[in-house]
Amino acid sequence: MDWKNLPSSGGGVEDGRGGGLPGGGIAVGGIGGLIIALIAMFFGINPGSVLGGGNTPTTQTQAPTQSGAPDQTYDFVDRILGSTNQVWSGIFQQAGRTYTPPKLHLYSGYVNTACGQASSAVGPFYCPLDQKVYLDTSFFNEMNQRLGGGGDFAYSYVIAHEVGHHVQNELGISDQVERAQRQARSEAEAxxxxVRLELQADCFAGVWGNHVSSLANLTQQDVTEAVNTAAAIGDDTLQRAGQGYVVPDSFTHGTSAQRVHWFMTGFKSGNPNNCDTFGQNYGQL
Structure with missing residues (x-):
């Protein structure tokens, strides 16, 4: 993947690395705390270690390429974000809408957000309350070690997925889902x-990949990297590895097969209107 061919975000990345907060920090409650807690539960983490308390973990930020240049990671993230801005701005414009790009905040250790305080253990996440994607790039190391392997396009898929949640926020999909969940008759229904929200974000990540394919000179190996990551973070795969069995009613992100399917649906078509994982015309542009 020739990511250096992609455009810069023009200041869209906030670099807070090295400024990790000690445990404690702010009090967390309401929907913000819930969002962070759900993220933590997905990654098999005790939410208590995320929502304040404990010691700041030691993290190492490494560039996703082999050069070892200290600013390589920033440049990489900046260009992936810049390309998502370009792609989604164009798609929204064609539909007669205006896209407001999100910010992406790099941090190490702990970070305060409008959704509460989070640790690097939760992995990348999007906070709709401040419209920012949060990323501790030590997560790239985690991907290399156990989440389907690494690779530039795999890292890019993760970022594009979180930006996909911002797209959902822009389109009002997130609000529709929240209302539907409040009216759900069971936890399984909620x-x-x-699951449908997450699968749509996977599909939106694929749409982005389709639009940058030529500029970034994507290869089949690049696509395989992203697919391997999507498969590694399916609910069934994570539950089987973590507890030895799966509980489908507790799924919140979709199975490995579903995640791969929807990413490839977006990647093959490049059309967000093919990403209606709800079957109710959610997200039509």
Whole structure:
């Protein structure tokens, strides 16, 4: 993947690395705390270690390429974000809408957000309350070690997925899902809406990949990297590895097969209108 061919975000990346907060920090409650807690539960983390308390973990930020240049990671993230801005601005414009790009905040250790305090253990996430994607790039190391392997396009898929949640926020999809979950008759039904939301974000990540394919000179190996990551973070795969069995009613992100399917649906078509994982015309542009 020739990511250096992609455009810069023009200041869209906030670099807070090295400024990790000690445990404690702010009090967390309401929807913000819930969002962070759900993220933590997905990654198999004790939410108590995320929502304040404990010691700041030691993290190492490494560039996703082999050069070892200290600013390589920033440049990489900046260009991936810049390309998502370009792609989604164009798609929204064609539909007669205006896209407001999100910010992407790099941090190490702990970070305060409008959704509460989070640790690097939760992985990348999007906070709709401040419209920012949060990323501790030590997560790239985690991907290399156990989440389907690494690779530039795999890292890019993760970022594009979180930007996909911002797109959902822009389109009002997130609000529709929240209302549907409040009216759900069971936890399993509420979780099913979460699954559809996550699968759509996977599909939106694929749409972005399609639009930058030529500029970034994507290869089949690049696509395989992203697919391997999507498969590694399916609910069934994570539950089987973590507890030895799966509980489908507790799924919040979708199975490995579903995540791969929807990413490839977006990647092959490049059309967000093919990403209606709800079957109710959610997200039509």
């Amino acid at each position: 979780n099913s809406y979460s």
